[in-house]
Amino acid sequence: MATPLIEARNLSVRFGVGRLTVAALDDVSFTLAPGESLGLVGESGSGKSTVLRALTGLAPLSGGSLKLGGVAVPTPRRMNFFTAVQMVFQDPYASLHPRHTVDQILAEPLAIHRIPHAETRIVAALREVGLGPSYRFRYPHQLSGGQRQRIAIARALILRPKVVLLDEPTSALDASVQAEILNLLEDLRRAFGLAYILVSHDLAVVAHLCERLIVLRQGRMIEETTAGALRDGSVKTDYTRAMLAASGGFTRVGPTAPPTAPLRNT
Amino acid sequence: MAAGPSPLTAWLTTAEPQSRTQARVGHAYQSFRRLARNPTAMAGLVIVGLLVFVAAFAPLLATHSPIASGDLRTERLLPPGPVFWLGTDDQARDIYSRLLYGSRLTLAVVILVSIIATPIGLAIGTVSGYFGGWLDRVLMRITDIFLAFPRLVLALAFVAALGPGIENAIIAIAITAWPPYARLARAETLTIRNSDFIHAVRLQGGSSLRILLKHIVPLCLSSVTVRVTLDMAGIILTAAGLGFLGLGAQPPTPEWGTMIAQGRRFLMDQWWVAAVPGIAIFVVSLGFNLLGDGLRDALDPKASR
């Protein structure tokens, strides 16, 4: 097997000091091959977003090692890391600078990396995400949620990364817009040979976009499985099975029957 | 542009600008249109524009010398009339002419104070808010020390140390004016420094300096600008206060505050000597206030549509 694009070994992230330390991530390991798509699934507090923050250096690692293309990733990250790894955030309303036009937003990464021919690159990047040049001088507030997310994707792709980290990229969008964005992400992946790490709470979205997935709970990996296993229900742990059952909609146990599962109070 | 949209208006308001220049000019035009729709802001703009005009053309508009005294026997403390439009003061000088020349000083004070104090406040506030930690604590304690003193008292202390004169008064006012801007900029920075769009720049490899200058400062700038224009009134009054106490502009320089100070003695019988510069200060302060309020709305692109 060729060298994996990303190799994460025993990642752990702790917040706080002394007795108040909270392990947000505990001993998480995974690899990502070039062009592969990996899903990270879990509920709130599972640490799935912390994995992305740890990869990008936004959350400091307290243990473990991280390699990009076989080379250890230093902290703070070097410029070549940012050209290889980019990220799309959950909320397209918060991830675009409110006072910058689309043009300024897309010009920024090019200016930071001193890439020439910015104007033609920007128009090309807009076209890649299915927006015409007419959107170039608009402000984010003049765009719909789906259009904003397209701009965020264009910004991530304009540096031609090898890996795109997707942090719940469709959970703030309507279902019909979600479908468009998911299709776009699939097309772009095929066109540019991208590898994705997708964080989501929605099993159907993860199964749609990823071949392989990791289930996290309270900062630990509890299961590593495939989209196929998710589809035919052959998952190993009860927790994943419970999530799978819950995502199928509401099931009425009986008119007055008490709930079967004990209720958690935390 | 009364007869339908002219080619120029169409070029300015197009939804699809062809170049960055066109987009920039277009957005500036939109901001101006928003400002123009707001009558009180326009009133403020007219007052400030008038101040600039008067300051620029004071020699042409003045009817008398602002400094040379008239006939001290017959022209002292005259009420407003056909020769001396706003009356004369105790040195038999034409108040109207002094007022015109005084606007130059007022404008200079306002402009200098704002271009000195705004960058200091912005720099300290954004750096403090962005980096946090001990740097934040040190910078904010310094800011608090400045804020703890009444503005005029602090300015007085500085002028006393630097020596009286309008230049020193300006420096003293600027030194005392920045702390509120630093506080404001810091508060704004704290709310935006952890937002996703700042994370996104960091993930593109943007340096802290770049994030501060290109992403955080522009967001803080509009609220600080508004705050500065709202403070203009206070700046003018502080300058006037220093003049009044004899620590600002020195006689016979026509400074509005000094003029009030001199007119104070005749307030009961020759009210116009103090009232005219007083009204001028009031009107100009109001103008800046109204303009500042309008700018807040006009500078926010979200307010468009």
Place this chain on the structure above:
Amino acid sequence: MTPLLEVEDLHVRFPLTEGTIEAVRGISFTLGRERLGIVGESGSGKSQTGRAILGLTARPGEVTAKRLAFDGIDLMAAPERLRRSLRGSRMTMVMQDPRYSLNPVMTVGQQIIESYRAHKRVSGRDARRAALAMLDEVRITAPDRVMALYPHELSGGMGQRVMIAMMLITGPELLIADEPTSALDVTVRGEVLRILDQLVAERGMGLILISHDLEMVASFCDRVLVMYAGKIVEELASGALDQARHPYTRGLIGCLPKLAGDSHPLPVLTRDPAWAR
């Protein structure tokens, strides 16, 4: 027998400087003591419908209707005082995120007791007892411990259960739940819905569940109204999603990625301007 809620030709308009935006454009339905779902995407007017019924339309919004009646009371003609007393005692609302709808500086217990005593003349001790019983009903273990907590100390699921307890303690007949579970984890979502379901059934309340999640609503409610651009485009019976006829509803169902039988690429909803007419 009069239905619990009658809505006929309800409009909600927002006059803005650049023209009027019509969020709800003439919708009609009646509600008995049943679970009614209202489904739509953002901007469909579903939340504005719920707010208009309660009289919580934000200014400068205007509400007009041929008839808007709660248990025979004409709400359009009712004075503001009557509407306010109805709201909270006989009809009430649960919103999306409990963290924003609970007062951050009051304990859970104080808030529940306060909302109870605002409508019932009872002693503090009786109110406390009622609050404890209500928390027990929403399956909070150790309710007396939870009573002393502040909202930020609650998890999302517990916060939403507290919210439900607070809203249901006065024994309302109509509950409008606007995206009550969309801020919650999927496994917690089930619990909250079950609690809601049971309380509604036991008390014989009417429930309007507003959500963007068509599958969840269809599996929970007796009837589903699908809204698009301020209008009701389709009414569906419970669990009859496969019988949806309107192209919008069908498109909405089709564009969701599914665990069983997924399609690549996903079918995309093409909006027909005729739907909005």
